[in-house]
Structure formats: C-alpha cells, structure tokens
Amino acid sequence: MKRTKKERQTELTSRIQENPFVTDDELAKFFEVSVQTIRLDRMELSIPELRERIKHVAEQTFEDEVRSLPIDEVIGEIIDVELDDYAISIFDVQNEHVFQRNHIARGHHLFAQANSLAVALINDDLALTAKAAIEFCKPVHSGQRVISKAKAIRNEGRRTIVEVKSSVGKEVVFKGEFDMYRSSAKKEED
Amino acid sequence: MKRTKKERQTELTSRIQENPFVTDDELAKFFEVSVQTIRLDRMELSIPELRERIKHVAEQTFEDEVRSLPIDEVIGEIIDVELDDYAISIFDVQNEHVFQRNHIARGHHLFAQANSLAVALINDDLALTAKAAIEFCKPVHSGQRVISKAKAIRNEGRRTIVEVKSSVGKEVVFKGEFDMYRSSAKKEED
DNA sequence: ACTACTATTAGTACCAAGTGTTAGTATCGG
DNA sequence: CCGATACTAACACTTGGTACTAATAGTAGT
Known part of the structure; x- marks a missing residue:
C-alpha cells in the first residue's frame, strides 16, 4: 500500500x-x-x-550541566536551581492527574513534584529521600499550575533537610519537610 | 615528551x-x-x-526520555481490601520507576503506592490525604516486588489515620502514617 | 653477537552509513 | 502529447573506523 x-x-x-x-x-x-x-x-x-x-x-x-539529575527525571519542569540552596519547578495539573470523581489532584502527584525537586536540589550523584513530613493544605484542581519552591535549610552530615512549599497563585497547597540522604557529606564552601 | x-x-x-x-x-x-x-x-x-x-x-x-511516563491512575494492584479496615497491594518495580544512575526506585512511586492504597481503603466518595509522615527505610531496586499493607488505626470524625507498611520480602522498605480526610464522618458499622 | 620480545608504525582491504551528482524512468495533469 | 513531479539507479567520495599483515626500533637475556 x-x-x-x-x-x-x-x-x-x-x-x-x-x-x-x-x-x-x-x-x-x-x-x-x-x-x-x-x-x-x-x-x-x-x-x-x-x-x-x-x-x-x-x-x-x-553537555548537561545539571549534575545531580537529568532534567526529565523530575516531575514538573525545573525553572531555576541553585544546587544545595534552592530550586523551583512548575507543574501543570492535567486531567490525568486528578480523581475523576471530584477533579482534585491526587496527592502523589504533588508529592512527586516536591520530592523530585528536593532530589534535584541536592548536589550529589546519589540523593535519596529518607523521611518526609508532608501536608496537603488545599485541594488542587485540573488546569491549575503548581509552583513548587524547595529550600535547603539544614545540613547534618549526610542528611540535608529540605523544605518544600507548593502554591497555586498565592495559596499554599502543599508543604513538606524532606530529610534527604546523600552519598557523601556536603563540602563546606569557603 | x-x-x-x-x-x-x-x-x-x-x-x-x-x-x-x-x-x-x-x-x-x-x-x-x-x-x-x-x-x-x-x-x-x-x-x-x-x-x-x-x-x-x-x-x-x-531511554531516560522514554521512561518519563506519567504516573498511572492506580499505582500497584490492589489484591485485597476490607473498607475502613485494611488493604493490600502489590507493585512491581520496573526500570521506568528507578533512577537510571543507581537503579534505586524513586521515592514518589513508593509513596504513590502507599497513598493510593490509603485512599482506596477509605469507604468514601471523597477521600483526600491531608497529612503524612513517611519514611523510606531501605532502597528498593528494579525487579523487586513491593507489598504494601494499609491499616486504618483510628477515626477522628472526618479524619482517619491510616498506617501503611511496604515490604520487599520480609524487609520493610517504607512506612507511613497518612492522615486521611473524608467528606462525611465514618458510618459506624452495624 | 644472536635471539626473543615488546612497542610502534605502515599499509592494505574492507565496512557502514552516509553525501553529492548525474542520469534515466514512470506517472499524472492539463 | 508535453512537461512537471516523483522515483530509482549508479558512481565517486567521505569518515572513522575494523582486521590483518609486515616491517622496524629498541631493549634484555644468555
């Protein structure tokens, strides 16, 4: 044919x-x-x-400069990152991310955005999440754009505590504190 | 020279x-x-x-690019559920769920399995995760089968506390306590 | 000095997956 | 029927190699 x-x-x-x-x-x-x-x-x-x-x-x-993680291993799109300091990503909630019944975003997508952002933030080949305490403050609906901001707030040897806040507009919809494990202790800058 | x-x-x-x-x-x-x-x-x-x-x-x-597929509707396969009591699901970790670099499963997949199991456990049309405290105890690798067990341990009006433990074999790899929100208070069984 | 051995160089034939070019055929529309 | 468009074929050349053979230089052992 x-x-x-x-x-x-x-x-x-x-x-x-x-x-x-x-x-x-x-x-x-x-x-x-x-x-x-x-x-x-x-x-x-x-x-x-x-x-x-x-x-x-x-x-x-x-030629990818992002050492810690290829960009597409991240849920959402990273728009800014300063390794070991802060990182920002956006995630557009689509129909496939919400419950059919009530059109509210499934929690694990918001978690995934925050978690992968926390991983991307860590300047290390092997960064893993050890613990996390999270809170879903407000339901997110399809069509909304979630902006997630991660900040490294404390280093404890091989642990880095990362705080993530996700918002839709001015409204915080998710917060989490991630306890990240890295393969080697962070080098202190001079 | x-x-x-x-x-x-x-x-x-x-x-x-x-x-x-x-x-x-x-x-x-x-x-x-x-x-x-x-x-x-x-x-x-x-x-x-x-x-x-x-x-x-x-x-x-x-391969990395192909791998970046969205998270499915249902994460893991629910093999048993007794509403408002307990639920069990299995999740086979495939190559697309792990970091290319070290072949360790990305945290949000384990979270997704646990979270969706917690949601499925709640006998309510509108069940949402409000808070969660989670811990990734051991790295999970591709090829491993994760069995997740959720148990409703406490009801507080519109909140239900669900405890989830995920294991590979006898080893606990993930635990979490999920604070679930439901639209109506739990109906007492007769 | 003769031999053995290693390291290096040279040269040939060949391959995959192309480019660049020219030329020939087939088919269709007006 | 003519000419344009589409397709095919053939040939020379390119890159960055493989696979193989042969030659040379230097060095050590006996």
Missing part, C-alpha cells in the same frame, strides 16, 4: 522523531521505496543523517 | 571518559603517536570506537 509523498514525509518525520536510531535502509524497506527516495525526503525535510542525529542526542545529555 | 605505554593508556582512558567524542586521529596527534598505536591501545583497554561510544551515550538519554 503506497502512500503519497506528503503522507510518507509526515510519517517519516515522526518515525525518526520517535526513533532517531533508524537507518535510511530500514526506512526504505518500511516505506517500500528506495534509499534514494528516503535521502531526498530527508533533504527536503532537512533531517540530518543517522550519525548526526545520534551525535546530537548524545551531546544534549553530555 | 613521550610517555610510557602504561602512562599513555591511563591518560587515554580518562581523556575518552571525559570526552567520548574524540577521534583516534585527534588522540594520535595529542599523544604524538600513530593512529595505529591508539587503536591498539583501545583494543587492549577494550574501549569501543567513537561511533559506538556516542551511540551509547545517546541510548542512555533516549
């Missing part, structure tokens, strides 16, 4: 998008066209060759 | 480590030896070629 050129090119784009590791040859077989056609398509769509694509993906991670 | 073979190889390893994007040619020029020598060194140290190195770096990130 042959597609038109346009259809093929749209699908080509998305296929390469979702799997950058695919070769022209594999694509040619999949679309039942010649490799040359695939190459022409890539030209027109200005999609670089396999090696360049892979290199690009590799460079992204490699 | 020529180094010995051993010196060169140690430095070669670290140079490639800190910059996987370097070619044999560049290394040869840096060490003032022939490319062949560099290749022999790589053989001996079993360091793969440039493209394989880059591919490896890229695959890591790519």
